[in-house]
Amino acid sequence: MKKLKLTKEEKKIEEALLRNEYIPVTGAELREITNAIHARKKDVMMTIRVNGNDIKLIKRKAKKKGLKYQTFITEILHRVAVH
Numbered sequence: 169m170k171k172l173k174l175t176k177e178e179k180k181i182e183e184a185l186l187r188n189e190y191i192p193v194t195g196a197e198l199r200e201i202t203n204a205i206h207a208r209k210k211d212v213m214m215t216i217r218v219n220g221n222d223i224k225l226i227k228r229k230a231k232k233k234g235l236k237y238q239t240f241i242t243e244i245l246h247r248v249a250v251h
Contacts, residue, residue: 208246 174182184190193201223237230240 207250208242210242 226241227237230237233240235243
């Protein structure tokens with residue numbers, strides 16, 4: 169049988185599975201997770217003008233959190249929208 173070549177991310181997941189780091193979830197928990205993922209689905213593209221210094225600060229904060237700055241901005245917008 170031919171062995172599949174896994175990406176780094178897939179290898180991390182496989183190793184975590186082998187260490188029993190994942191736990192089963194109930195149907196209600198799965199629906200909650202599915203709804204959360206769906207709520208963050210990106211389906212609209214937006215173009216805006218932003219102050220250059222603000223973007224530098226946002227990029228710096230995103231990097232500290234280990235995120236891409238566009239993902240960080242999307243999360244900020246989502247938090248403001250739902251609260």
